[in-house]
Amino acid sequence: MNQGSHSARRGRWAGCCGWSVFAALCVTLTASSASAQSAAPRRTARGGDLAAGAAIDSLFDSAAEGSRSDAPVKKALNGQTSKASVRPQWTARLARNPKPDDGNPPYVLIDRYGGIQRYVEPTPTVNLDHYLGQTITVRRDTGHTLLASQLELPKVARPAGAIVGGSGGDVRLAAAEIPLEATPTLADAPEGADAAKPAVETLPDPIPDPQTMVDGDSGNWVDEHGNPVNMSEGADPLYLDEGAGPHLQGCSTCGSAVCQAQGGCGYGSRPVLYVRGEYLAWWTEGMDLPPLVVRGEVGNNGTPSDPTDDFFTNAFVVYGNQSVLDGVRSGGRVRVGYWLDDYGQTAIEGEYFGFGQIDEKFTDGGNGTFPIVGRPFIDATTGYDAVEDVSFPGIRGTVAVDIDSKFQSAGIGLRRNLCCASGNTCCGDPVTCGSQVGGCGAGVSNGPCATLFGKGTRHTDVYFGFRWAQLQEGLAVQENLEVIAPSVDVGTTFQVNDIFQTSNEFVGGELGFIWDWDYRRWSLELLSKLGIGSTRQRVNINGYTVRTEPGGAPETGSGGLLAQDSNIGQYERNELSVLPQLGMTLGYKLTDRLKLTGGYTFLYWSNVVRPGDQIDLEVNPGNLPFANPPDPDGLPARPQFTYRQNDFWAHGLSAGLEYQW
Structure with missing residues (x-):
């Protein structure tokens, strides 16, 4: 059947006049009344569609049933x-x-x-x-009101x-x-x-x-x-169900070949295959960080001539205690759909979108005299704030923080038409071809957009399928230190590493509705989807310290500062999550097959783990590698790991092209 529709559509799209452009967009939408479809065998409704049609009509039509009349x-x-x-x-x-x-x-x-x-x-x-x-x-x-396709001209x-x-x-x-x-x-x-x-x-x-x-x-x-x-x-050259057959009288009022492309309801009203590619510019919820790097002053404890008793004072945070990775991200989205019948009733649709890896880096340090730099933590043995020196009298070095994030998602499912209305008409819904879901009347409720949306073709489709999403992020802190005089360890270097990585993978079912409107060159699509499934949360914590004495071989100890033997490891669990999407896409046909699109999308994902939330600032200094002296019993065993989950959202703009066959 699809093979025959190919040739018929090529005939309909043949030659026409120039382009016509108008700019009109209303934000408040009212509902579309369903239009009757051709009585072809494949349009036979099943009982379940009536309930679905009534439900979707109630969402989009505010007119009370029976309120319309002649x-x-x-x-x-x-x-x-x-x-x-x-x-x-x-x-x-x-x-x-x-x-x-x-x-x-x-x-x-x-x-x-x-x-x-x-x-x-x-x-x-x-x-x-x-x-x-x-x-x-x-x-x-x-x-009351008839479509032109109901007339024998x-x-x-x-x-x-x-x-x-x-x-x-x-x-x-x-x-x-x-x-x-x-x-x-x-x-x-x-x-x-x-x-x-x-x-x-x-x-x-x-x-x-x-x-x-x-x-x-x-x-x-x-x-x-x-x-x-x-x-x-x-x-029949004029009445191939709802007037979608070959157009023989030219295009005197439309202004272009667009009027002979797909449109209306019924046979050939939708393309066989459509492909949409878009550039994405989105913003995402930032990652929360604890304080990671501080600056301050030197306290001499009353003995200026003895630097061994100096301490870090008047500290203030220069990095951390903030949200990061909340800037714009660039990405892409591809959507492909194939209508399984010639009446635009059922389609299979697949989608993929994602962003390339985004990262953020911060570096600070000094020569031991200026600036005074350190890494803050809480001493688990005393409960007081403490600082590990990075640049301080007797030691010089740098600290670097590297954070990265990557997000992607894909889905596949079936798209089923619930109702179709062409023009300002009331001729029943395609589910039963006679009983108007939500009441009968002019086809569009009264309102500021009634005149505009009453002129085009409106579809309401239900979508059900599967959704997969993945969010991978990492946070790494590295110190490079060198001991300087006065000390017995002059020339000894240390490299301290803390690594926190998280991965979230969502797999679940997805249900949604797609409402679209077409009029000449313009089109509008509204999308709402809800995914419900399981998110597999993975957390990987690792840390190590490399000490190199002058003339000696490097020694590696387990643990850094915030990643110790007490919390190092790989952790995994599954959590119930929801992943809803809302979207709006405006289209303008450049040719009868090529459409320019622009839109907005909002996405939310519950119960995800992120690296900054997995950091425990309480540290037992006696458990640090190469501690002098070490803690004899290792208690309290801090830092420790505890699952801390959060939510993730993303939203932004899209621009692209859609090609239809």
């Missing part, structure tokens, strides 16, 4: 409802809506007396201006821009069913009509009796110039 028709008929009822095929004449600001579609069907029988909403592939004033057959009557269209009817220009509609003295006049020609065309064209046929039953004509299909068109057996 009030505009009653008002036009001075309180009298049209005598036309829902019935099999019948005929009427096509005219423009004389009151375009009343919130109803721009076209109407009138009877012999000028009374409004139905409102008509155009579809992207049918230009109703070609058929003004002609007799139209209603082949599927659903009441004449096989020879009137040339675009022709003026039909009298010179008055306005449609004369009957307040009641009283015969008029003259035939009702129809709308003036559109602006810019060719002045060489005749000003008035005689109506080609008498106004039919609206109750007349008609049979479909047979014969060769012809285009607007009278040339025969070869159609395959069983094909």
